[in-house]
Amino acid sequence: MYNIMIVEDDKKISSLIKNHLEKYGYKTYIVEDFSNVKGEFIKNNPQMLLMDINLPLFDGFYWCRDIRTVSKVPIVFISARDSDMDQVMAIENGADDYITKPFSYDVLLAKIKGVMRRVYGDYAENSSSEVLEVNGLFLYLNQNTAEYKGRKIELSKKEFQLLYSLLKNVDKIVSRETLLEVLWSDVDFVDDNTLSVNMTRVRKRLEDLGINEVIETKRGQGYKIAVRW
Incomplete structure (x- = not known):
């Protein structure tokens, strides 16, 4: 059954919605951290x-x-604000529907x-984006872009693949051989300095986002990205 995320700061209302939907088999998740709604969305991967x-x-x-910016998952507004302008703004900002409070649970x-x-019927288009998030750094898998604190940058294919490999193994050493195999199918034909040059570029791209000195070189082993931003 579908997973629905509830973004409502009135705990009584969110609890009532949760209890009603779960009676009909829906899974629900109530947001607690209103400073990081996007992060909670990515972490819980709801369908609505x-x-x-x-x-x-x-x-x-x-x-x-x-x-x-990361997904076309359906969003339905539930609000006591019932003006036409609020409903127009909701639709223009990407909402799929709008319900005014007080509302009937049958209508909801x-x-x-x-x-x-x-959205999820037999002929619906599957357009959700995959996102990797580590401590507020978002890596958009279908776009070759990274975002941190509202700043977004485009990465080259090689930069993206290297950063993705490091973030998937955060705080762990990723061997040079593994990283070379990610970029090239035959490591025997790659100059030994090629990976170092590309890793320098990844470091520079992270600096563009305001993330400095987090990729560590482990001599004779490989590289590690440490979460200290």
């Missing part, structure tokens, strides 16, 4: 978001736009089922 507008720190419009359930059919 139920989003309030009035949230601590940043409003629902902001998080809707932010999540749209029908809206959820309708959106799920459109």
Whole structure:
């Protein structure tokens, strides 16, 4: 059954929604950290978001736009704000539907089922993006881009593959042989300095994001990326 993430700071409302949806077999997750909604989304990989507008720190419009940079997962707003402009803004920021409070749970359930059919039906397009996140550093697997604290950069194919290999093995040494095999099919035809040159480029790209001196060279072994940013 589908997993639904609830982004609602009113604990009574979020609990009622959670209990009702779980009666019908849905899995639910209630966001607790409203400073990192995007991170929680990536970590929990839900198939739908139920989003309030009035949230601590940043409003629902902001998080809707932010999540749209990595995924087209359906987002339904649930808000006490019932003006036409709020509903227009929700749609323009990437929402799939809008429900005003107070609402009927039968209507909520029908809206959820309708959106799920459109997005995950037999003829729906599968357009979700894969994302690797480590301590606030986002690596977008289908875009060859990295993002940290709102700053986004494009990576070359080789830069991306090296950074991905290191982040998948964070705080562990990745051997030179393994990294060379990631980039080239036959390590015998690769100059010994080629990996070092490309790793220098990866370091520079991380510095462009404000992440400095996190890739360690382990002589005779390989490289390690340490989480200290």
